[in-house]
Amino acid sequence: MRMAEFSHTSGVPVATIKYYQRERLLPAGQNATPNQADYGATHLDRLRLIRTLLEVGGLSVAATRRVLEALDSDATLPEVFEVAQHVVSAEVDPNLLDPASLARIDSVMAGWHVSPENPGRLAAARVAQSFEAVSQADARGWFGRYAEAALIIAEADLDEIDARPDREAKTETVVVGTVLGDVLISGLRRAAQEHVTSTRYPSSESRHHP
Amino acid sequence: MRMAEFSHTSGVPVATIKYYQRERLLPAGQNATPNQADYGATHLDRLRLIRTLLEVGGLSVAATRRVLEALDSDATLPEVFEVAQHVVSAEVDPNLLDPASLARIDSVMAGWHVSPENPGRLAAARVAQSFEAVSQADARGWFGRYAEAALIIAEADLDEIDARPDREAKTETVVVGTVLGDVLISGLRRAAQEHVTSTRYPSSESRHHP
DNA sequence: ATTTAGTGGATAGTTGCGCTATCGGATAGA
DNA sequence: TCTATCCGATAGCGCAACTATCCACTAAAT
Numbered sequence: 486m487r488m489a490e491f492s493h494t495s496g497v498p499v500a501t502i503k504y505y506q507r508e509r510l511l512p513a514g515q516n517a518t519p520n521q522a523d524y525g526a527t528h529l530d531r532l533r534l535i536r537t538l539l540e541v542g543g544l545s546v547a548a549t550r551r552v553l554e555a556l557d558s559d560a561t562l563p564e565v566f567e568v569a570q571h572v573v574s575a576e577v578d579p580n581l582l583d584p585a586s587l588a589r590i591d592s593v594m595a596g597w598h599v600s601p602e603n604p605g606r607l608a609a610a611r612v613a614q615s616f617e618a619v620s621q622a623d624a625r626g627w628f629g630r631y632a633e634a635a636l637i638i639a640e641a642d643l644d645e646i647d648a649r650p651d652r653e654a655k656t657e658t659v660v661v662g663t664v665l666g667d668v669l670i671s672g673l674r675r676a677a678q679e680h681v682t683s684t685r686y687p688s689s690e691s692r693h694h695p
Numbered sequence: 696m697r698m699a700e701f702s703h704t705s706g707v708p709v710a711t712i713k714y715y716q717r718e719r720l721l722p723a724g725q726n727a728t729p730n731q732a733d734y735g736a737t738h739l740d741r742l743r744l745i746r747t748l749l750e751v752g753g754l755s756v757a758a759t760r761r762v763l764e765a766l767d768s769d770a771t772l773p774e775v776f777e778v779a780q781h782v783v784s785a786e787v788d789p790n791l792l793d794p795a796s797l798a799r800i801d802s803v804m805a806g807w808h809v810s811p812e813n814p815g816r817l818a819a820a821r822v823a824q825s826f827e828a829v830s831q832a833d834a835r836g837w838f839g840r841y842a843e844a845a846l847i848i849a850e851a852d853l854d855e856i857d858a859r860p861d862r863e864a865k866t867e868t869v870v871v872g873t874v875l876g877d878v879l880i881s882g883l884r885r886a887a888q889e890h891v892t893s894t895r896y897p898s899s900e901s902r903h904h905p
Numbered sequence: 906a907t908t909t910a911g912t913g914g915a916t917a918g919t920t921g922c923g924c925t926a927t928c929g930g931a932t933a934g935a
Numbered sequence: 936t937c938t939a940t941c942c943g944a945t946a947g948c949g950c951a952a953c954t955a956t957c958c959a960c961t962a963a964a965t
Contacts, residue, residue, distance in 0.1 A: 488912065500954050503913080508952095513913090520912045520960055530829075537825045539952095543785070546952070563892070570885050575753070594883070597890035605885025612879040615747040619740075619871050620864075630851035631876070632883050634844035639887035641840035643895060654830075661829050666841070666884065669822040671877045673804075673842050675780050675815025677849035678873075680807035682773070685853060698941065710925050713943085718923095723942095730931050730941045749923090756923070 488514075491524040495532050502532070508546055510535050510553055534661070542664035548572045552660045562646075565656045569663040574604035577611050586614035589625060593632040642666060698724075701734040705742050712742070718756050720745050720763055744871070752874035758782045762870045772856075775866045779873040784814035787821050796824035799835060803842040852876060 491514075492499045505511040511531055514522025538544045538552065555568040579587075579602075587610045599606055609628075616624055642662055649655040701724075702709045715721040721741055724732020748754045748762065765778040789797075789812075797820045809816055819838075826834055852872055859865045 498954075499912095501952090504953060507914090517913085518961075520914090521962065522913075534829055537829050541821055541825045566888070566892070570888070573881070574885065590883075594886055594890070597886060598893045599886045599889050603886050603889050605882040605888075608882030609879055609886065611751055612875050612882060615751045616871060616875050616879075619744055619747055620868060622858075624855065627851050627855045627872075628879070628883075630847055631880055632887070634847040634851075635880060635883035635887040636891070637840055637844040637847070638880075638884050639891040641837050641844075642884075642888060643891050645834065645837045648832075658830060661826060662837075663888075665822045665826050667877075667881045669819055669826075669838070669841055670845060670848075670880055670884070671783070672815040672818030672820075672822060673800075673838075673845035674848050674852075674876065674880070675784065676804055676807060676809045676813050676819065677842070677845040678776070678780070678815075678852060679809050679813050680804070681846070681849045681853050682776070683808045708925075709941095711923085714924060717943090727942085728932075730943090731933065732942080 486524045487521065488524070491528065491532075495529060495536075497532060497536065505532070505535060508550060510546065510550055534657075537661070538664055541668060542573075543668070544572065544664060552664075556656055556660055560656075562652065562655055562659065565659050566663070569660050571604055573664055573667060574608055577604070577607040579607060582607065582610050583614050586610045586617070589613050589617075589628065593625065593628045638666065638670060696734045697731065698734070701738065701742075705739060705746075707742060707746065715742070715745060715756075718760060720756065720760055744867075747871070748874055751878060752783075753878070754782065754874060762874075766866055766870055770866075772862065772865055772869065775869050776873070779870050781814055783874055783877060784818055787814070787817040789817060792817065792820050793824045796820045796827070799823050799827075799838065803835065803838045848876065848880060 486494070488499055488502070492502055495502075502511065506513060511528065514524045514528065516523045535549060535553070538549045539546070544552075552565075552569055552572050555565045560568070587606075590606060590610045590613050594606070613624070613628060645662060646655050646658050649658050696704070698709055698712070702712055705712075712721065716723060721738065724734045724738065726733045745759060745763070748759045749756070754762075762775075762779055762782050765775045770778070797816075800816060800820045800823050804816070823834070823838060855872060856865050856868050859868050
């Protein structure tokens, strides 16, 4: 398949494909003569993965490059996991973090084996700090139930990874699962919020239904 | 308090504060004479809320304006909830959605009372579609356990809102909770992933500890 | 053998966003 | 009166993610 067809079947403009190649997200076509290259199923899969990470996962091009590099390398599964985790986490400077907020988060993760520099731990602590500053209330109960839910999710994630047959499939699941899992839980949370609202307050929450 | 002090105590540059005022996130100072305004605790609170939504919640300025407008209006709690939900959700065109993916998500939400146009439902369906396209596997089990976790979270959210004394506090909690809850669960999920990994594979997952 | 459509590679331009910087006229406070 | 500060308006900046052209070249159709 040549460029025009590649672009057409993938639905991605030619200029954008070239941009991804420049940004080293997508390898050049195979059997490249000076002015003609060949694209196959591998390239289509890769392009679909790229678009998923960018559009559904909301990653930046730079972040996408980082996880793809990890996938292409011979990195071990934990190494890929760590790259994926960092890529979806906003950078949080631990020095700007109120130790009390960190302690609050650590207390809801009691018994967990988590390293201090885990990006999720820092992100959660920042949320705790901001939430309590804005709402001026103790939200420890709220955090605790989130932690319970996080544990269920993490078990599901690991099971899903374990279910893959080989290392390659596992690493891809790590990346895609880490990135899309955040979006999935957010979406399901909104649906669940509507459900819980409507069961608790049967009359008041009808959503634009005459 | 005048502009210089307002900027200093909040840690936000003067030019940025003026920008927020232009963008109608922040009201002008009180008792404004032609060239002097007064800022008080109300303005500080509002600015802190704005920065939290922008920096921690990752909202755009436009999205922040929309939720603040809802907060300032006399909208009912469900109305504010709906604005908040839309603001944190990527717009998904239902026409581009594979009905099979929608059905998959609906099946894991069996028994839930959720309207078809719930933005979370559509977002989840898009994730289902993308994930299964990329991983070429049936992930219904994965989705189902996420739904279980989402239900726990939604109950916690609603309890937290119910705990607020008055409508004003409730609506603010709706907005802040909706926005920060997504970040919180993502963070805790990463921590839980490390925990579960390290308990399942005791040796292999040590995170840069010599 | 000669067109001709298509290609790779390079480079420049566009759009949108979140600020940031500067300016001019006015005024509060010493 | 004088100086520091303010408001309001406008313009500019830096980054990210494309998008659009151009050119030399070549595979393939005639």
